[in-house]
Amino acid sequence: MLEIEIDGQKIEVPDGSTVMDAAHKVGSFIPHFCYHKKLSIAANCRMCLVQVEKAPKPLPACATPVTNGMKVFTHSESAVKAQKGVMEFLLINHPLDCPICDQGGECQLQDLSVGYGASASRYQEEKRVVANKNLGPLVATDMTRCIHCTRCVRFTQEIAGLMELGQAFRGEHAEIMPFIEKTVDSELSGNIIDLCPVGALTSKPFRFAARTWELSRRKSVSPHDGLGANLVVQVKHNKVMRVLPLENEDVNECWLSDKDRFSYEALNSDQRLTRPMLKQCGEWREVDWQTALEYIGNDLKRVIKEHGAQAVGALASPQATLEELHLLQKLVRGLGSNNVDFRLRQSDFSLDGKNVMPWLGMKIAGIRDLDRVLVVGSFLRKDHPLLAQRLRQAAKRGTKVSILHVADDDLLISLNARSIAAPAALATELAGIVKAAAEAKGVSADSSLANVQASESARRIAASLASGENVAVFLGNLAQQHPQASTLHALAQQLAGITGARFGFLGEAANSVGGYVAGATPGVNANEGGMNAAQMLSDPRKAYVVLHAEPELDCADPQQAMAALKSADLVVALSPFKTRAIDYANVILPVAPFTETSGTFINTEGRVQSFNAVVKPLDETRPAWKVLRVLGNLLGLAGFEQDSSEAVRAEALGGKSEFIERLNNKVEGVAINLGEAAPALQPHLERIADVPIYFADALARRAPSLQKTIDAAAPAARMNAATLAKLGLAAGAKVRVSQGGGEALLDAALDAGLPDNCVRVAAGHELGAGLGAMHGAVAVERT
Amino acid sequence: MGALGFILSPEEGERGWRLADYVRRGGYAALKKIIAEKIPADHIVGELKKSSLRGRGGAGFPTGLKWSFMPRQFPGDKYVVCNSDEGEPGTFKDRDILRWNPHMVIEGMIIAGYAMGCQRGYNYIHGEIWDIYKRFEEALDEARAANLLGPNILGSDFSFELQAHHGYGAYICGEETALLESIEGKKGQPRFKPPFPASFGLYGKPTTINNTETFASVPWIITNGGDKFLELGKPNNGGTKLFSVSGHVNRPGNFEVPMGTPFAELLEMAGGVRAGRKLKAVIPGGSSAPVLPADIMMDCTLDYDSIAKAGSMLGSGAVIVMDETTCMVKALERLSYFYFEESCGQCTPCREGTGWLYRVVHRIENGLGRREDLDLLNSVTDNIMGRTICALGDAASLPVRSFIKHFKAEFEYHIERKQCLVPVDVQRAGSGFFVAEAKATC
Amino acid sequence: MLSQEALKQIDSEIAKYPADQKQSAVMAALAIAQMEKGWLSTETIETVAGYLGMPPVAAYEVASFYNMYDLQPVGRYKITVCTNLPCALSGGVHAADYLKRKLGIGFNETTADGKFTLKEGECMGACGDAPVLLVNNVRMCSFMQPEAIDKLLAECT
Numbered sequence A: 001m002l003e004i005e006i007d008g009q010k011i012e013v014p015d016g017s018t019v020m021d022a023a024h025k026v027g028s029f030i031p032h033f034c035y036h037k038k039l040s041i042a043a044n045c046r047m048c049l050v051q052v053e054k055a056p057k058p059l060p061a062c063a064t065p066v067t068n069g070m071k072v073f074t075h076s077e078s079a080v081k082a083q084k085g086v087m088e089f090l091l092i093n094h095p096l097d098c099p100i101c102d103q104g105g106e107c108q109l110q111d112l113s114v115g116y117g118a119s120a121s122r123y124q125e126e127k128r129v130v131a132n133k134n135l136g137p138l139v140a141t142d143m144t145r146c147i148h149c150t151r152c153v154r155f156t157q158e159i160a161g162l163m164e165l166g167q168a169f170r171g172e173h174a175e176i177m178p179f180i181e182k183t184v185d186s187e188l189s190g191n192i193i194d195l196c197p198v199g200a201l202t203s204k205p206f207r208f209a210a211r212t213w214e215l216s217r218r219k220s221v222s223p224h225d226g227l228g229a230n231l232v233v234q235v236k237h238n239k240v241m242r243v244l245p246l247e248n249e250d251v252n253e254c255w256l257s258d259k260d261r262f263s264y265e266a267l268n269s270d271q272r273l274t275r276p277m278l279k280q281c282g283e284w285r286e287v288d289w290q291t292a293l294e295y296i297g298n299d300l301k302r303v304i305k306e307h308g309a310q311a312v313g314a315l316a317s318p319q320a321t322l323e324e325l326h327l328l329q330k331l332v333r334g335l336g337s338n339n340v341d342f343r344l345r346q347s348d349f350s351l352d353g354k355n356v357m358p359w360l361g362m363k364i365a366g367i368r369d370l371d372r373v374l375v376v377g378s379f380l381r382k383d384h385p386l387l388a389q390r391l392r393q394a395a396k397r398g399t400k401v402s403i404l405h406v407a408d409d410d411l412l413i414s415l416n417a418r419s420i421a422a423p424a425a426l427a428t429e430l431a432g433i434v435k436a437a438a439e440a441k442g443v444s445a446d447s448s449l450a451n452v453q454a455s456e457s458a459r460r461i462a463a464s465l466a467s468g469e470n471v472a473v474f475l476g477n478l479a480q481q482h483p484q485a486s487t488l489h490a491l492a493q494q495l496a497g498i499t500g501a502r503f504g505f506l507g508e509a510a511n512s513v514g515g516y517v518a519g520a521t522p523g524v525n526a527n528e529g530g531m532n533a534a535q536m537l538s539d540p541r542k543a544y545v546v547l548h549a550e551p552e553l554d555c556a557d558p559q560q561a562m563a564a565l566k567s568a569d570l571v572v573a574l575s576p577f578k579t580r581a582i583d584y585a586n587v588i589l590p591v592a593p594f595t596e597t598s599g600t601f602i603n604t605e606g607r608v609q610s611f612n613a614v615v616k617p618l619d620e621t622r623p624a625w626k627v628l629r630v631l632g633n634l635l636g637l638a639g640f641e642q643d644s645s646e647a648v649r650a651e652a653l654g655g656k657s658e659f660i661e662r663l664n665n666k667v668e669g670v671a672i673n674l675g676e677a678a679p680a681l682q683p684h685l686e687r688i689a690d691v692p693i694y695f696a697d698a699l700a701r702r703a704p705s706l707q708k709t710i711d712a713a714a715p716a717a718r719m720n721a722a723t724l725a726k727l728g729l730a731a732g733a734k735v736r737v738s739q740g741g742g743e744a745l746l747d748a749a750l751d752a753g754l755p756d757n758c759v760r761v762a763a764g765h766e767l768g769a770g771l772g773a774m775h776g777a778v779a780v781e782r783t
Numbered sequence B: 001m002g003a004l005g006f007i008l009s010p011e012e013g014e015r016g017w018r019l020a021d022y023v024r025r026g027g028y029a030a031l032k033k034i035i036a037e038k039i040p041a042d043h044i045v046g047e048l049k050k051s052s053l054r055g056r057g058g059a060g061f062p063t064g065l066k067w068s069f070m071p072r073q074f075p076g077d078k079y080v081v082c083n084s085d086e087g088e089p090g091t092f093k094d095r096d097i098l099r100w101n102p103h104m105v106i107e108g109m110i111i112a113g114y115a116m117g118c119q120r121g122y123n124y125i126h127g128e129i130w131d132i133y134k135r136f137e138e139a140l141d142e143a144r145a146a147n148l149l150g151p152n153i154l155g156s157d158f159s160f161e162l163q164a165h166h167g168y169g170a171y172i173c174g175e176e177t178a179l180l181e182s183i184e185g186k187k188g189q190p191r192f193k194p195p196f197p198a199s200f201g202l203y204g205k206p207t208t209i210n211n212t213e214t215f216a217s218v219p220w221i222i223t224n225g226g227d228k229f230l231e232l233g234k235p236n237n238g239g240t241k242l243f244s245v246s247g248h249v250n251r252p253g254n255f256e257v258p259m260g261t262p263f264a265e266l267l268e269m270a271g272g273v274r275a276g277r278k279l280k281a282v283i284p285g286g287s288s289a290p291v292l293p294a295d296i297m298m299d300c301t302l303d304y305d306s307i308a309k310a311g312s313m314l315g316s317g318a319v320i321v322m323d324e325t326t327c328m329v330k331a332l333e334r335l336s337y338f339y340f341e342e343s344c345g346q347c348t349p350c351r352e353g354t355g356w357l358y359r360v361v362h363r364i365e366n367g368l369g370r371r372e373d374l375d376l377l378n379s380v381t382d383n384i385m386g387r388t389i390c391a392l393g394d395a396a397s398l399p400v401r402s403f404i405k406h407f408k409a410e411f412e413y414h415i416e417r418k419q420c421l422v423p424v425d426v427q428r429a430g431s432g433f434f435v436a437e438a439k440a441t442c
Numbered sequence C: 001m002l003s004q005e006a007l008k009q010i011d012s013e014i015a016k017y018p019a020d021q022k023q024s025a026v027m028a029a030l031a032i033a034q035m036e037k038g039w040l041s042t043e044t045i046e047t048v049a050g051y052l053g054m055p056p057v058a059a060y061e062v063a064s065f066y067n068m069y070d071l072q073p074v075g076r077y078k079i080t081v082c083t084n085l086p087c088a089l090s091g092g093v094h095a096a097d098y099l100k101r102k103l104g105i106g107f108n109e110t111t112a113d114g115k116f117t118l119k120e121g122e123c124m125g126a127c128g129d130a131p132v133l134l135v136n137n138v139r140m141c142s143f144m145q146p147e148a149i150d151k152l153l154a155e156c157t
């Protein structure tokens, strides 16, 4: 520890602290622009100059290490003189166009210039003008306002993992820019808007939409991936205008993914559904709530009378709230059915009934302390942008990260080892890792692995895990959606056991944990005989309730889903949006998106995060939990008397808690079925289906700016060079991909990171909605 | 020139730069002695301390002391880096050293590597002197072939790799940490210090950086002893020093003289002021050093202490001579433009301030000056100096302050009369263009 | 695309640095590419960046930071004249003026026949030889009085 005195206050700080760190501790504010606690130190703005006793000149607090006995004055005459001098320099070339600047009201330059600026400028020469840059659909530029703090450059390098911005030219001609003709394509790009201390980088979707002081700030939680990023939603005239991060070091730190930040645009889009709709005699018409709900009640009763309660099934999105999921399953069960599920993309349910409630298996914040990590089956960067960011930072500090996956997408993480295998070979490859790890640890592997041969990369991964002290094995979305998910689960668990690792799941969606907690599955605790999502669709029901989901895009097998729904007598769709329910539903109900209802998401670490509505529901929209409650009443079911979402939550959770304690990844007695690898597929190819980041849920799909990004490019039939050559195709060729009875017309594309004999066709997109399951055999031919 | 020193000692005509020439002149004797006698590293650093050799790159930091900062027990790579990025206006000595005596620099660097336990070195050579860079690479090949460089030098267990890296047109890369960034393949933007290169240098490893002339002085010191070197100069100012004389003299060039030589003698060696005109001012240590009026300068001897006492700096030993045909406003304008153009753009006071300084001086030169401009210039330099990451901010400010201080009347004349004290055709005649004898080399 | 010869030269530059520090060769690689192509186009910079495994924008930072890289096409002979103070005292500016008149172009301009480009340079470390000029970054010409300039221009074909 070192002793330092700042503005007369004595404190002790750890070795290696800077004067800025120490000032934070005593609550002294030192003006600054380039310094940011999550970025490397640049010390270029010089705004943080302070007086240090015995130093001949003022020193930058952000970069000056504390030495024992140091005396610092942050507001002495000489410190303030230096700070004012810097402020004058910062302003001489600044346009001072605050009245038309989007940063107005939240500009650090504006704020500080009030305290440190002079009233009149002594600079009477011509001001610099800098050309604006096209950074893509999300970030707008006004480069003349740039003060060259290089925070944005450092962000792309250090946090996003790829230097997409640089400071070109030099001296006064220096300009922040992407490479010529390039844009900033990171899935984390929006953070540079927050980081920019002036109005040089602003939100393109928000541009000129409002002045910041007209906005009210409301807390919320992101409804996308399993992280549950904390949000500040900014509202004007009952409209969501902008979304910013709410800092939470344990969850999203101070960041947001672009999906968290910009998907709000969907809320204000013309694709919103505003009134209940009823289809009668083949005609859709708008009706009032009473009519719609009565219709549903009567028709449900009719179906049950004619076909029994088992004929009713409910499908929910894992982005629905805990409260909604709880009431949905209660409703279905009240009707006498156990057919309810939110795991729409899952295909192997053989662990149901074994008391599994998958979760991360540890705290998110604990990732930084891991020294070895294996991620299995995950499009990590696009599925979990901020978790990937955490692993990236960990890797920089020395964590050895390995990956076993079906595609070698660039994670922008320096990987220790990687193994890329076809989906059908994934389990065998993981078995090889288990076996090699057992050898490395000198323990015997499960007898079912007797014939498994560990590959070279499997050995490397195993050796890395075996040598760690704080190890974790995570299963990603693809592993959870895989037809051998239970085998992957069992193997990963064995691997964790052998290497002393934690074992967890990267939760796919905002409420992948909450769905289990709400009981929105056919029977987690004992086999209650209900049907899971796949069964409900392969063995069609007469009536379906569809909550927040778009089965044609969200289900493991969209073709099958559509067939089942179209054959049903009654389909009730609850959604904030106009969806393809118009093709198969009988009733469509406009329910609130997360901004228009209170609710709860339980994130992948089991953290319970509740939020309030930030705006009033649009038009006739109603919160889904209220709709379900009224429906329960209408159907004469018991237990639908809750008068608030808090009451529903209390019922679902059995009390209030910050974290859910009963989550469990551990399962016993699972048969390991390594299955037949590729040969069975000949002459077909094996499908690899990622769910692209901006097609993963209803909001993202409808956010216009996100849809203009490179990540939202239309899916193609991607293959490696060998596979393309085998089919006699060149990249760009038009191909017909057929699977089951359906097909899709796509462009062939080269993806060098794929295994042989695989074709990658994204799920979640209209273009592929005619195809079958996300996994399995497909045929590709030139059209 | 010549006989007074040892670095450029071979007379013109005998100046073979090849390894054989250097060996004939006694080259590599120091290295051979060290290897043969297994002289301990401490002893070498001790000789350097005794010699009172001060860095020839501008700051005059004692070299022996600098070498002693290198962590001895550090595991892994450590680097020796030579700064041949000579770009300070007025300085052209390192070019001549590398042109006529590249092996002396190589030998100095190998000895440095030995003394500080470094296995690798780089010489960063100014981009504009391409033929010198190429020659240096050839000299390296010669040294490698003779087992003077590379693994197991002269059969010992000491190995040292040395490479040349060229600049490509950025003055700031002469600043030692910008130079390191540049070797790392980045823009030459200086680093904030601390940490200093001795603990965090090239690729984050302990590194010592010295000027070309500094390294070139090392072999002689080892061969002849630190005390002998000190005796060549005066106390605290050991050795001989190269002075690059440019501007209004009859025979511009490099002159190697003992430290403490009177300026008047140097001027004489350079053939005196051109066409017998009157000396007006001298910048004694490269463009970043404060200018001194003729009378003050004529009283100085050439060593760190004397020139510091007169209010300027010995710097890199670049003596820019200006006679009575010089317009001091125009001279300052050109220097201010230089710093403005060469600021790396990283830190606010330098990026913004150098442009401000230049624009105001430019205005004055062009007859648009205002009465308050001189105070404004001084105040802007106040806000730059001591507040930047590297010393370029100071380098840009010192000329402005000293020109205004010593030649205020001339600036005021410009502002009031909107014209130059020295008629333009007089200035032109002073330059010698169209009249100087033709001795072009190309 | 760069020629095999250029790539070979770049490889030998890469070899000067530790194995994990390929980026150190970027200055040399850009210089080699420029000598081959005459100037550094966006594609050339991207090629060099790709070859060294660095982000293109980082290579662009370097290419735009150092004066001797040309980000725009230049004439067959790029003549850079030092006009800094020490040179100016001995005719540097006048030499530049002389060239401007003879070639009929200003600084940063290229003659209509694409033969000459004129640039203003900063200190080249040769102030004692003023006027000094640099041809195509590699050939330094000293004491360039009018006759010498005439001779140089006549040599350039």
Ligand SMILES: Cc1cc2nc3c(=O)[nH]c(=O)nc-3n(C[C@H](O)[C@H](O)[C@H](O)COP(=O)(O)O)c2cc1C
Residues within 6 Å of the ligand: B054, B055, B056, B057, B058, B059, B060, B061, B063, B083, B084, B085, B086, B087, B088, B171, B172, B173, B174, B175, B176, B177, B209, B210, B211, B212, B214, B390, B391, B392, B395
């Ligand atoms: C703007 C600036 C330019 C510099 N240029 C040079 C240079 O061209 N050559 C040089 O040797 N040192 C130069 N220096 C000084 C170096 O930073 C460093 O002090 C020197 O190389 C150390 O070597 P020495 O101790 O042998 O003098 C410069 C410093 C600054 C701030």
Ligand code: SF4
Residues within 6 Å of the ligand: B172, B189, B190, B342, B343, B344, B345, B346, B347, B348, B350, B351, B388, B389, B390, B391, B392, B393
């Ligand atoms: S003082 Fe100038 S040259 Fe030095 S770091 Fe700052 S901006 Fe760059």
Ligand code: FES
Residues within 6 Å of the ligand: A031, A032, A033, A034, A035, A042, A043, A044, A045, A046, A047, A048, A049, A060, A061, A062, A063
């Ligand atoms: S905050 Fe310290 S220099 Fe910018």
